[in-house]
Amino acid sequence: MPKSAIKYSQYRAKREFRPQSRTRGYDRQWELLARSFRVEFPLCRMCLDAGVTRAAALVDHIVPVVIDPSLRLEWSNLQSLCRLCHAKKTAEDATKYA
Ligand SMILES: [Zn+2]
Numbered sequence: 557m558p559k560s561a562i563k564y565s566q567y568r569a570k571r572e573f574r575p576q577s578r579t580r581g582y583d584r585q586w587e588l589l590a591r592s593f594r595v596e597f598p599l600c601r602m603c604l605d606a607g608v609t610r611a612a613a614l615v616d617h618i619v620p621v622v623i624d625p626s627l628r629l630e631w632s633n634l635q636s637l638c639r640l641c642h643a644k645k646t647a648e649d650a651t652k653y654a
Pocket residue numbers: 600601602603604610637638639640641642
């Protein structure tokens with residue numbers, strides 16, 4: 557079996573283990589909004605604040621959806637982040653909203 561096939565099966569296993577994006581609250585409306593937001597803000601905001609130019613990998617909710625679901629589709633509650641900053645922010649949120 558080629559090496560990539562093994563990786564793909566692991567990827568599939570992970571995907572199947574994780575609940576579908578729709579059941580996690582990320583519907584079509586969110587997908588469209590997040591896509592538009594990343595077109596408008598393609599760089600990581602936290603990196604920019606630190607003087608670093610890095611492409612964003614995803615759109616983050618500044619106030620997490622679990623804290624205030626009403627801000628889920630609120631443009632002003634969004635920020636583009638790279639994966640590193642998103643991991644950092646998620647860890648900070650866990651403390652902040654504990
Ligand atoms: Zn970043």
